[in-house]
Amino acid sequence: MKYEFHAIEKKWQKKWDEEKTFKAVTGDSKPKFYGLIEFPYPSGEGLHVGHPRPYTAMDIIARKRRMQGYNVLFPIGFDAFGLPTENYAIKHHMQPSVVTQRNIAHFTEQLKTLGYSFDWDRCVDTTDPEYYKWTQWIFLKMFEKGLAYKTYMPVNWCTSCKCVLANEEVVDGVCERCGSPVIRKEKSQWMLGITKYAQRLLDDLDGLNFIERVKIQQRNWIGRSTGAEVVFSTTAGDSITVFTTRPDTLFGATYMVISPEHELVNKWLDKLENAEEVTAYKEEAAKKSDFERTELSKEKTGVELRGVRAVNPVTGGELPIFISDYVLASYGTGCIMAVPGHDTRDWEFAKKFSLPVIEVVSGGDVSKEAFTDCETGTMVNSGFLNGLSVEQAKKKIIEWLSDKGLGKEKVNYKLRDWVFARQRYWGEPIPIVKCPVCGFVPLPESELPLLLPEVKSYEPTDNGESPLAHIRDWVECTCPKCGGKAERETDTMPQWAGSSWYFLRYMDPHNKNELASKEALDYWGMVDWYNGGMEHTTLHLLYSRFWHKFLYDIGVVPNPEPYAKRTSHGMILGEDGQKMSKSRGNVINPTDIVNQYGADTMRLYIMFIGDFEKAAPWSSDAVKGCKRFLDRIWNLGERVSGGGKGYSRNNEASIHRTIKKVSEDIDAMKFNTAIAAMMSLVNEFYDKGADRDDFCALLRLLSPFAPHIAEELWQLQGQKGMCCTQPWPEYDESKMVEAEKTIAVQVNGKLKTTVTVATDAADDAITAAACADDKIKKILGESELIKTIVVKNKLINLIVKPKNA
């Protein structure tokens, strides 16, 4: 009988579907396991070969957990709002909702051919009004608590998408999605106050089982730094507050810099001798795009504010004040004290503008470069701080400043509040009404969902307005508070809104009254294991942690963190080792592989391709190896079921070792070595033979990886029930022990030969066996044995020296 993978796969997929084999049951008494993968964006291109890697991995884990007796929630859904769909719809004169439904249908079909054990009854779609009702509801709760607010500020504006971007969406000065230049634009924007959660987002990382690089990246992004705020008085009367991480160097401050956008600059303008020059610089800086500000040479520019001077609070000395775009308006106070002796940027600026450099920490040569070491130096030229270490000086100066009311300890974060509005059509409408009398008024909960109106034209505009703004009969409404004429907010939410809480909806996807019932939220609790891409570390992963903490604070969810464990997979590269892209022509379509070799081969190969965490190039040849492996298992099945002539049960130790290896490797996501172990076992079955029990043990191990062939062979072997619902095989350490061990024999650390001794043989016995070896005898005849080192069951090392040395 031939291995007819197409028919077999279809047969079992249908059966799993009909019998709802993978249904998750809220409230079940079995221990629960919630395994999550990042739900796909249903693009028009269909499934990409990048999708099956994480999906297959979590499917294997979920299938194993079910066999181990867990009540498993392994859901799927679609993150369907977003620009590519909208752009496609514009181009083809279609409704985005129609395009979305078509794409979801296509994705569903493709995903089903891969045999994933999703509970399809829990499928969610972020563009479904029954879903986004709750996205809007969460927004309203945030508005209520003051976390959602509208403010006028410079924002990142993508010139191609024609909408604003969050900080996290700007990569190297360009739009992370389309690669177009990002410019700064002053706009009134809805914001979410993620910075209020900065410290908690940081602290709570410690208790989570996230892979370290995710934690590190989130910590970097949050960017906490401790230092002090110091108040400088000025000759203009106003004081300047600066943030510094080096308050110890206060005696070394020789000038001040404030960012060009700072309000004091405008305030002082008529006092300045060079107001024109200052204004010109301000305008120049405002014109620079983010790209220019970061990518241009680090050559410092700036203009002194002539006519105003600052006063150093410890020395009483007057300091010149500059504006320069190397000081960012959006970090700290937008002002710094410049200590050129001990800060590289200040040093460069001071050299360019011939400003004095004072050494206040000894140990370097400040005439040559800034000395920035905090560990070794001693304070000098610093009055009452002289002789102290940097650490001691920091403490002392902060005390001194606090006493005088001139400063205090201060923590700052790089994290910025989240720009939460897009001037595009295909997103969740923001459920807020602008009333000329009452200001921003939230829609009452009873009016949710606020539906996205069906319109003919939804092209983005150049004037920074959302396409929704043109739909007057939708925009014009009455104020829910005063009943007067009002207008709706016309911006929509960013792509990241729907995905910030989707894992909660899976717990209770059809609930009409709540985002999910308390019972479901309590039962499923935290996501036990979440695997996803590194590219979402400072986007979706951080955002959803923030939303979850908010929901926890208002009593909706029972845990302060959403995900107990986070792992991440490497990218699948093209056959040429390059990132897959249409323009390179190196894209592999998973459906083609399924058609050619079957889903089981596809699943197996994508897991065998290499270390799960690392990027791996696709290899068309290597796929065949996995197909060959399945063929060998198939053929073995026929030999076993054909009577098993000449096969005997002499594989016990190997089987138990393989069970242990596969079990442990799945939990450690070392799928490649788990498969290698099964391959070795099959090789051994070919070598030594196997009986039905041996073979069925293998099928159960194989089942999570290649579920269809495992089911079929299970049935052909006359076994009862489905293979995927059998208990996971157990191993017995005592049965893994072999009678004999091969011991490496080294002389002076170099391998000479091997000997076979009984397992756990005593050191003496090993030594005797080694010395009895002909080759070793010869060596010992010519040398003097000084010492022997025995590592039980592994190795013996004989230390010798020449006889007459």
Place this chain on the structure above:
RNA sequence: GUCGGCGUGGCGGAACAGGCAGACGCAGGGGACUUAAAAUCCCCCGGUGGCAACACCGUGCGGGUUCGAUUCCCGCCGCCGGCACCA
């Protein structure tokens, strides 16, 4: 600049609480079966020398610790990724 990660055969990759480097697979070579090919099954497969037994070399480079180092330590080189005028 800074913080992570990684450098192992022709290729993808194994092995690291220090203990037989190259598991498993791909590609390659040989054989069996076949009229033949494919498929399948069996064997070989890091390098150099040798008919062979065997010897020497070999985990990016240079040192060190150790009976023994791919694994630990110090110093370089090279790739990949995060952050970056964040005071």
